[in-house]
Amino acid sequence: MRLVIARCSVDYEGRLDAHLPLATRLLLVKADGSVLVHADGGSYKPLNWMSPPCTLAVEPATGPHAEAGAVEVWTVKASKTEDRLVVAVHEVLHDSTHELGTDPGLVKDGVEAQLQKLLAEQVELLGEGHQLVRREYPTAIGPVDLLVRSPRGGTVAVEVKRRAEIDGVEQLTRYLQLLNRDPLLSPVEGVLAAQEIRPQARVLATDRGIRCLVLDYDALRGVDDVESRLF
Amino acid sequence: MRLVIARCSVDYEGRLDAHLPLATRLLLVKADGSVLVHADGGSYKPLNWMSPPCTLAVEPATGPHAEAGAVEVWTVKASKTEDRLVVAVHEVLHDSTHELGTDPGLVKDGVEAQLQKLLAEQVELLGEGHQLVRREYPTAIGPVDLLVRSPRGGTVAVEVKRRAEIDGVEQLTRYLQLLNRDPLLSPVEGVLAAQEIRPQARVLATDRGIRCLVLDYDALRGVDDVESRLF
DNA sequence: CACTCAATTTCGATC
DNA sequence: GATCGAAGTTGAGTG
Numbered sequence: 001m002r003l004v005i006a007r008c009s010v011d012y013e014g015r016l017d018a019h020l021p022l023a024t025r026l027l028l029v030k031a032d033g034s035v036l037v038h039a040d041g042g043s044y045k046p047l048n049w050m051s052p053p054c055t056l057a058v059e060p061a062t063g064p065h066a067e068a069g070a071v072e073v074w075t076v077k078a079s080k081t082e083d084r085l086v087v088a089v090h091e092v093l094h095d096s097t098h099e100l101g102t103d104p105g106l107v108k109d110g111v112e113a114q115l116q117k118l119l120a121e122q123v124e125l126l127g128e129g130h131q132l133v134r135r136e137y138p139t140a141i142g143p144v145d146l147l148v149r150s151p152r153g154g155t156v157a158v159e160v161k162r163r164a165e166i167d168g169v170e171q172l173t174r175y176l177q178l179l180n181r182d183p184l185l186s187p188v189e190g191v192l193a194a195q196e197i198r199p200q201a202r203v204l205a206t207d208r209g210i211r212c213l214v215l216d217y218d219a220l221r222g223v224d225d226v227e228s229r230l231f
Numbered sequence: 232m233r234l235v236i237a238r239c240s241v242d243y244e245g246r247l248d249a250h251l252p253l254a255t256r257l258l259l260v261k262a263d264g265s266v267l268v269h270a271d272g273g274s275y276k277p278l279n280w281m282s283p284p285c286t287l288a289v290e291p292a293t294g295p296h297a298e299a300g301a302v303e304v305w306t307v308k309a310s311k312t313e314d315r316l317v318v319a320v321h322e323v324l325h326d327s328t329h330e331l332g333t334d335p336g337l338v339k340d341g342v343e344a345q346l347q348k349l350l351a352e353q354v355e356l357l358g359e360g361h362q363l364v365r366r367e368y369p370t371a372i373g374p375v376d377l378l379v380r381s382p383r384g385g386t387v388a389v390e391v392k393r394r395a396e397i398d399g400v401e402q403l404t405r406y407l408q409l410l411n412r413d414p415l416l417s418p419v420e421g422v423l424a425a426q427e428i429r430p431q432a433r434v435l436a437t438d439r440g441i442r443c444l445v446l447d448y449d450a451l452r453g454v455d456d457v458e459s460r461l462f
Numbered sequence: 463c464a465c466t467c468a469a470t471t472t473c474g475a476t477c
Numbered sequence: 478g479a480t481c482g483a484a485g486t487t488g489a490g491t492g
Contacts, residue, residue: 003234005232014485015485016485018338019337020334020335023332024332026232026234026259030271031271032272032273034274036269036275039331039334040263040333040334041261041265041283043282043473044265045275045276051275051487052274078485093329094234096325096327098255098257099255100255103251103270103272105278106249106251107251245470246470274486274487275487276486281470282470314470
């Protein structure tokens with residue numbers, strides 16, 4: 001990654017034409033050849049940029065560019081389209097290059113994981129008197145998202161999905177069959193909890209005596225927020 | 232603008248939760264306090280960021296962060312929401328600050344200017360035998376977008392708009408009144424050319440004997456591309 | 463692989 | 478100022 005602070009003007013020709021007048025900006029050249037032109041404000045979006053794949057060519061300024069006072073001209077060309085980014089560098093105030101290596105990448109806690117966590121904190125949504133046994137309750141055929149003790153003495157197995165479809169019902173059914181063999185847990189009810197439950201999944205679940213619970217992500221979060229403010 | 236290359240891990244809590252494992256990245260702190268975390272690849276979008284308005288607090292690492300090997304902890308808080316970006320800095324490989332000043336900002340050649348340019352190159356779209364006199368033909372009440380010589384001996388004044396509304400018709404009407412006083416140009420016809428012509432504008436234009444021409448931007452560009460390939 | 467759809471969307475124009 | 482829609486959109490998930 002190369003970082004250049006330079007007085008420069010920038011022209012982009014491609015899906016639209018755009019021009020940046022002479023000013024001091026950050027030119028960020030990434031390892032893949034992509035270039036970002038950032039100002040000292042605004043959002044995360046650069047003033048101008050070229051996405052990879054592209055190639056960067058740096059040449060001494062000539063002709064009109066040189067007459068305008070430019071020292072170098074950077075030409076960034078997209079590999080597959082006619083998009084061109086031309087940076088006329090007038091003065092370089094900083095120039096450094098750094099080895100960063102490949103980034104392990106962003107880990108987003110998926111919505112499903114969030115839902116599971118939030119529902120675990122609010123098991124009373126399953127009905128009064130319910131108590132969480134544990135999240136990711138291990139079984140021979142895989143972990144059950146939530147295992148909950150019912151006030152009636154039995155157990156509730158909850159399958160959490162962002163969007164519940166038929167395979168979610170099948171999965172939960174398998175867990176229920178297995179868990180119901182355990183006299184310490186039996187009888188085990190099933191709950192299919194999701195932001196969105198597809199009609200087919202709802203029909204199949206209902207047919208098998210599995211309860212459907214539609215989760216309101218924002219409401220779940222809202223309660224969560226209130227709780228976290230209290231402590 | 233502050234540029235820091237650092238080995239760091241990043242956590243974002245807000246509208247979603249996200250985590251970046253320890254790796255070497257660019258931390259970009261803008262004058263408005265916003266922070267961008269960039270890797271050495273990918274698109275123009277940062278791995279993580281905090282949009283202004285927000286505040287950045289830098290403190291020595293303590294507790295779990297310190298145990299994990301962090302030296303500093305940056306906490307970026309959004310001003311209005313509960314969004315938080317926490318950067319655990321383990322090792323600083325580069326740190327520099329630069330004065331950039333406010334950016335004059337991006338100048339986009341609007342679609343209107345593009346349309347005018349493209350139509351100027353393809354005046355035959357107005358009808359066979361038409362010849363461009365000039366773009367931005369100056370008059371006492373402002374420039375006419377396109378002035379064109381008609382094969383019938385008269386002149387055509389063209390008003391180009393991205394989206395033509397009533398005021399565009401009024402504007403063109405004023406030009407026509409003025410231009411028609413010039414015996415060298417008279418008779419002067421009017422053409423309202425736009426990507427989209429609002430029904431009211433079309434009615435008014437037709438009523439005043441002004442021709443409406445719907446422009447296909449892509450088609451105009453397409454022809455332009457073909458031409459530029461030929462030469 | 464194409465298509466759909468959300469985005470910590472951002473951004474500008476219009477009502 | 479709120480709302481609507483496009484973006485040089487990008488990016489992920491699904492059929």
